[in-house]
Amino acid sequence: MDLRLSNSLVDLDIxxxxxxxxxxxxxxxxxxxxxxxxxxxxxxxxxxxxxxxGYDHSFTDQEHKNHLVEVCVDAISWILKH
Amino acid sequence: MPLLILCQGSGYDSNTEGFVGVAAKFDEQVAGxxxxxxxxxYSDKGDSLSTIFKENNTLYNRLxxxxxxxxxxxxxxxxxxxxxxxxxxxxxxLAGMLASCYPNVKGLAIICYGGGLKFGEAWxxxxxxxxxxxGADSIAVKTGEAAVRDTLDNIRQRAAFLQSFSGDDNTYxx
Numbered sequence: 001m002d003l004r005l006s007n008s009l010v011d012l013d014i015x016x017x018x019x020x021x022x023x024x025x026x027x028x029x030x031x032x033x034x035x036x037x038x039x040x041x042x043x044x045x046x047x048x049x050x051x052x053x054g055y056d057h058s059f060t061d062q063e064h065k066n067h068l069v070e071v072c073v074d075a076i077s078w079i080l081k082h
Numbered sequence: 083m084p085l086l087i088l089c090q091g092s093g094y095d096s097n098t099e100g101f102v103g104v105a106a107k108f109d110e111q112v113a114g115x116x117x118x119x120x121x122x123x124y125s126d127k128g129d130s131l132s133t134i135f136k137e138n139n140t141l142y143n144r145l146x147x148x149x150x151x152x153x154x155x156x157x158x159x160x161x162x163x164x165x166x167x168x169x170x171x172x173x174x175x176l177a178g179m180l181a182s183c184y185p186n187v188k189g190l191a192i193i194c195y196g197g198g199l200k201f202g203e204a205w206x207x208x209x210x211x212x213x214x215x216x217g218a219d220s221i222a223v224k225t226g227e228a229a230v231r232d233t234l235d236n237i238r239q240r241a242a243f244l245q246s247f248s249g250d251d252n253t254y255x256x
Contacts, residue, residue, distance in 0.1 A: 031196025079189035
C-alpha cells in the first residue's frame, strides 16, 4: 500500500516496458507518467512508456473491443527484443 | 531458452488460461512460468472466495511463492538462468518487485499498473475517476476520495492479515 515501486525500479539497468491505457481508471495514467518522470530525472533511458489511446484497465477501447492479447504480445515482444 | 515469468492481477480468479494463450505465441522463444494465487486453481473463474485465499493472499506471500519456485527450478537446472518478467495490474507491481529482488531478471514489462504512485496514492484517485464516470458531481467525488483515504488510514492503523477492505469481489488483505 505504501510501497513506491519507482524507488526500486529506477536502480535497475534492465529494459523496462510500461503499457498504459489512457482511459484506465483503476490504475490512473498519471502513475505511469510519474514513473517516466522519475527515470528522466535520474537520466535513465532504459524505460519505455507506451500509451494506448482510448483503452481502459483491461485494454478495451471505447467501441468495447478488447485488445489485451495484442498489448501483452506487444509488451513481451519488446522485452525479448531488448 | 529464457524463462518468461508471468504475474496475474488481483482477484481470486485464475486468468491463467488467458496468459497461457499469450505465452503460447512465444513458445519457440521462451519457457513460461506462472504461479497461481494460494487456493486458486487453474481455470478458476472467481466464483467462490475461500478462507485460505483470504488468509494468504498478500503481495509478499505471492512474491515469496515465486521466489521459492524459482529457487527450486534453479536447483533442478530446469531452466536457463536468464529470465524476463511480465505482469498486469497488481501483477505489474509483483513483476516489478520480483525484478527488483531477483537478479536474473533481464527484462521487465508492466501493463495497467503505472508504477509512479503508491497504491495508497493511486486508490483515492481511481475512486474519484470512477465516481466521475458514474456522473457524480465534484463534491461527491471529493467525498468519495476522502472516504478511501479514511479507509487507507484505518488499514495502516489496524493492519491485519485476516481483515479485508475492498469488498468480496476483489479482496485485499493487509
